[in-house]
Amino acid sequence: MRTKTLLASTSAALLLTAALAGCSSPAGSGSGADASMSPMPTMSASEAAMMSVTGTFAGENGKNVAGTVTILGDTITLSDFSSDEGPDLHLYLAKGTSEADVTAGTEIAGVKWDAASQTFTLPAGVDAADYTYLVVHCDKALAVFGAAPLSS
Template identity: 55%
Template sequence: MRKTALIPMAVLALGLSLAGCSSPSSPSSAPAAPATSASPMPSGMHDMQKTGTFMGLNGKSVKGMVTVSGSELKLTGFSSDQGPDLHVYLTTGTDEAAVSAGKEIDAVAFDKDSQTFMLSGVDTSMYTHVVIHCDKAKAVFGAAALS
């Protein structure tokens, strides 16, 4: 029973240190947190790592996996139809309005299997999708729902 209670505290402490993005949390900060932050814990756990599988949209082909973990967004097994100005975005949906309101991360290579992007200062808990978007054509090529 005691081990079961320690695991959520350890996960919460790790989540808080990742959310701070400045310095690792000290072990003394973990015991005080569970009583005051029991309800945010599930979302904090989602903030630590989210994954998704890309699907093509609007007649385009996008394939692969995305992992959002800590301050990093990683594409693996990735491929996309070629576009003149492809970028990766964190969004709350898959349409143009969601892309406009979302967070542009960086340009993405359509033919590079593995790509990693730093998310310095980005609160990933606000986003539900990773979108591959052609900025020049204003077209969504594909998206992955994060879970």
């Protein structure tokens, strides 16, 4: 009987040791208890402003729009941009691509349909991270020509 109790106690001690070993991490790995207690690094306002947001344009409503957008800080850059011609094309930051989304969005500036490279400045106080699309909109015809979904 004593042998069974001793074996059971030894087995329990080995299981406990194995379980605890599985919860620890190798020295210097940075994922132990001490690492989880360290504060998360915070981003300064200037670092947050310099985060890059990008997107690729696609046409909507039977219109052709192509190219890419990069937003870095307060600068919007269109590259390899092209669009069907429109009488009054503008860029809007919006949370969708419907006419209502554009109306609720923020107008950036007029955009040239035939200039492959264009650069714009975000209006003061506008954060591109608050929006999900950069939309090419014809203000005169009240029509969305195309949009680029934005991602970080």
